[in-house]
Amino acid sequence: MPNLIIFDGAMGTELTRRRVDTHLPLWSAKALIDAPDVVAQIHSDYVAAGAQVLTSNTFRTNVRALSKANLGHRARELTFTAVALARQAAQAGANVKVAGSLAPVEDCYSPNLVPSEAELDAEHGELACNLADAGCDFILVETMNTIREAVAGAKAAATTGLPFWVSFTLDVHNNLVSGESIDDAVRAILPLKPQAMLVNCIPVAQVSGALGLLRAALDGSNIPFGAYGNVGHVDDAVGWTLTHAVSPATYAEAAQNWQSLGASIIGGCCGTLPTHIAQLSKWFSYDTKQV
Numbered sequence: 001m002p003n004l005i006i007f008d009g010a011m012g013t014e015l016t017r018r019r020v021d022t023h024l025p026l027w028s029a030k031a032l033i034d035a036p037d038v039v040a041q042i043h044s045d046y047v048a049a050g051a052q053v054l055t056s057n058t059f060r061t062n063v064r065a066l067s068k069a070n071l072g073h074r075a076r077e078l079t080f081t082a083v084a085l086a087r088q089a090a091q092a093g094a095n096v097k098v099a100g101s102l103a104p105v106e107d108c109y110s111p112n113l114v115p116s117e118a119e120l121d122a123e124h125g126e127l128a129c130n131l132a133d134a135g136c137d138f139i140l141v142e143t144m145n146t147i148r149e150a151v152a153g154a155k156a157a158a159t160t161g162l163p164f165w166v167s168f169t170l171d172v173h174n175n176l177v178s179g180e181s182i183d184d185a186v187r188a189i190l191p192l193k194p195q196a197m198l199v200n201c202i203p204v205a206q207v208s209g210a211l212g213l214l215r216a217a218l219d220g221s222n223i224p225f226g227a228y229g230n231v232g233h234v235d236d237a238v239g240w241t242l243t244h245a246v247s248p249a250t251y252a253e254a255a256q257n258w259q260s261l262g263a264s265i266i267g268g269c270c271g272t273l274p275t276h277i278a279q280l281s282k283w284f285s286y287d288t289k290q291v
Contacts, residue, residue: 003257007053007267008046011199011276014043017273029060032078036085043089045212045274046224047096050281051267054090055099056083056136059143064105064115064128076130083134084256093248099165100131108169108201111145111178120152124247125159139164143201145177147188154192165265167198170280174210186217196224201269204229204246204254209262218246226265227258231272248279255280 012028015089020035021213022028023046033041061079070080083100088193105123106113114120119177131139139157143166144150150166157164171177197218199210206227207229214225231246246254255266266284268276 003264005052005224005226005265006050006277006281007265007286008043008049008051008055008227009228009268009272009274010230011039011042011057012059013232015039015274018042023251025060025065026071027060028057029078029082029239030066032057032061032081037052038080039082040085040089042274043086044092046277047093047178049278050285051096051277052093053097053099053267054086055101055140055142056086057132058101058127059103060129061130062103062105062123063125075126076133079130080134083131083136086136087135089099089131097137098135100128100134100136100162102127102131102139102141102157103143104145104149105175106139108143108145108249110120111176114146114149117152118147118161120149121156124149124153124156128153128156128160132162136162138162139197140167142167142193142198143167143169145169147176147178147180147185150185151188151192153243154189154194158192163195165196165198166194167200169201170199170206170210172206174206177267178252182213183217186214190221192225192228196226196265198226198265200228201230202227204231204251207254208257208261211258211263215262224264226263226267228267228269229254229278230270231268248273248276249275252279252283254255256283259284 016022059291063075086098141153168201
């Protein structure tokens with residue numbers, strides 16, 4: 001069995017659970033202005049739970065998202081704030097790393113909204129530069145729903161000189177939300193030399209099948225892979241609906257199967273709590289490694 005890296009869990013839905021306003025268009029980025037202390041506490045709770053990687057609250061600090069609230073001019077400032085909050089919390093742990101989140105510039109579930117290549121290159125390039133300048137340890141190109149945006153994000157991350165990971169979100173058939181296959185996505189990203197590839201923000205019950213496809217696509221590349229699943233579901237009227245459908249113990253039990261499939265990076269996405277990460281850390285404490 002490969003050693004594991006334990007990732008943190010959700011930020012956006014955890015802010016909502018703690019009664020912080022996360023309404024669109026800013027979603028989790030609004031907390032960087034209104035409730036940075038809560039962002040810091042969530043990071044600290046994940047460190048206490050045993051996370052070895054904290055993800056900066058930069059999922060929506062790209063210029064496009066902030067401009068919808070007339071805050072585009074604050075993109076660099078808020079990105080720096082987010083990385084600093086994660087870095088401060090990381091210092092309380094043992095060699096905890098900070099991943100700079102670089103997400104789709106539009107809605108994660110709407111591949112039809114992905115803009116032109118020129119816009120993607122410019123916008124992802126700006127955020128990647130901001131993340132690198134802010135001092136994250138590596139860039140997490142995450143929740144990618146199309147191959148072309150994943151490629152744009154990966155190219156932007158690679159240009160900074162930092163290590164980067166790429167993660168895809170999938171439809172119910174384990175294709176990217178765009179309908180493109182994991183195999184084609186991996187083939188497009190591999191030449192850019194990612195340090196890891198993952199799937200994220202899919203239901204726990206779907207992860208094993210997705211990991212099987214990801215492992216097959218990566219065959220022979222020797223690149224670590226992993227997953228961070230979600231708990232709950234999207235409701236168009238209210239956004240993410242939190243549930244208790246997957247307990248921390250159930251999540252950790254599922255993660256054991258992910259590890260048996262070769263996953264060496266495991267964390268949580270929307271709806272997961274620090275208690276989910278604590279259970280992962282407890283179950284896998286014998287087999288974790290430094291990032």
